[in-house]
Amino acid sequence: MDTFKVFPDNIITDSGPVSREFLNLDIGTFTAACRFVHELPYGYNSDRDDLMILFKERFGSCTTKHAVIATLAEELGLPIHKAVGIYAMNEEIVAGADAILKKYGLPYLPMLHCFLAYGDHRVDLTEGNRNGKKRSIEEFLHTEKVIPNISKKEEYLLYRNALTNTVLRRKELDGINVKQILHAREEGLALLKANIRQA
Incomplete structure (x- = not known):
């Protein structure tokens, strides 16, 4: 596997609920968002179908961590x-x-x-x-x-x-x-x- 440093480091703009959540956390670039998510503890969330559960519970599994960053990429128009x-x-x-x-x-x-x-x-x-x-x-x-x-x-x-x-x-x-x-x-x-x- 590669590290998230291979991703483009685009500026996060207010393009949807996930980008807005990162901006509210004063996280302004795509790789900074990846770093934040990567550093959150690993764990199984109470509702993995809730896209925002990662932000609410401050931990996540491969399912919820990648859901958030893939959604952010989609909001920013990145091919990830x-x-x-x-x-x-x-x-x-x-x-x-x-x-x-x-x-x-x-x-x-x-x-x-x-x-x-x-x-x-x-x-x-x-x-x-x-x-x-x-x-x-x-x-x-x-x-x-x-x-x-x-x-x-x-x-x-x-x-x-x-x-x-x-x-x-x-x-x-x-x-x-x-x-x-x-x-x-x-x-x-x-x-x-x-x-x-x-x-």
């Missing part, structure tokens, strides 16, 4: 988009993943993560946060551009479709079904949350 990717969760990335993989007979657990896309660059504003992962995610099994504030329901449907149409067609997942993955995913999410609490 939110993308979701499915990565292969294993022990190398998340401590404790091996137990889940053994339980469900998986080579890895396909999990969702989101980031910002800018040309050939990928930027993760949760990198370096205590986000439950041991390292950044560099490789994805599937990626897709999405609207900045994609709802929880829409994101889940995207995940299910990508599993069925792309990920489960991979040779190493031969014989694995969607239900196995979905049950394992619930445990994977719980593991990530537990790792954040222990960080």
